[in-house]
Amino acid sequence: MKKELKVVPITNGSVIDHITAGQALNVLRILGITTKTDAVLSVVINVPSKVMGRKDIVKVEELELKPDEVDKIALIAPNATINIIRDSEVIAKHRVYLPGSIEGIIRCANPNCISNAKREPVISKFVTVSEDPPRFRCFYCERIIEEVSGYI
Numbered sequence: 001m002k003k004e005l006k007v008v009p010i011t012n013g014s015v016i017d018h019i020t021a022g023q024a025l026n027v028l029r030i031l032g033i034t035t036k037t038d039a040v041l042s043v044v045i046n047v048p049s050k051v052m053g054r055k056d057i058v059k060v061e062e063l064e065l066k067p068d069e070v071d072k073i074a075l076i077a078p079n080a081t082i083n084i085i086r087d088s089e090v091i092a093k094h095r096v097y098l099p100g101s102i103e104g105i106i107r108c109a110n111p112n113c114i115s116n117a118k119r120e121p122v123i124s125k126f127v128t129v130s131e132d133p134p135r136f137r138c139f140y141c142e143r144i145i146e147e148v149s150g151y152i
């Protein structure tokens, strides 16, 4: 008999679906949700998906993520969708959009960039050059980053 693993639905909170397979933990890192959180977290990795082949899903209970907080995850999970759940009902659903600029998430690949300075480093800042494929340019030294998951 085939056993299906069903993820328990949540009553209140946020469900981030259609995360690029293998990126769920990076999504949590970008959102600033660490293992020290009090929130009940469910992380499901490599779920079979008709559209994506495989995907990850993150559920955060009792926390309603705001679109502008979540857009940052488009860096590594451009197809992600966010469902906000209240009293077991989906009250809002949106997809993520790559912001025009990203501060403090991407590490510059240039060791001499002032965002990598050992003394008084400035917060990194990248400008989105293209969305597909995603490319970002360092605001300070103009270095281009393409494989962004290696630099977060």
Ligand SMILES: [Zn+2]
Residues within 6 Å of the ligand: 108, 109, 110, 113, 114, 115, 138, 139, 140, 141, 142, 143
């Ligand atoms: Zn730089």
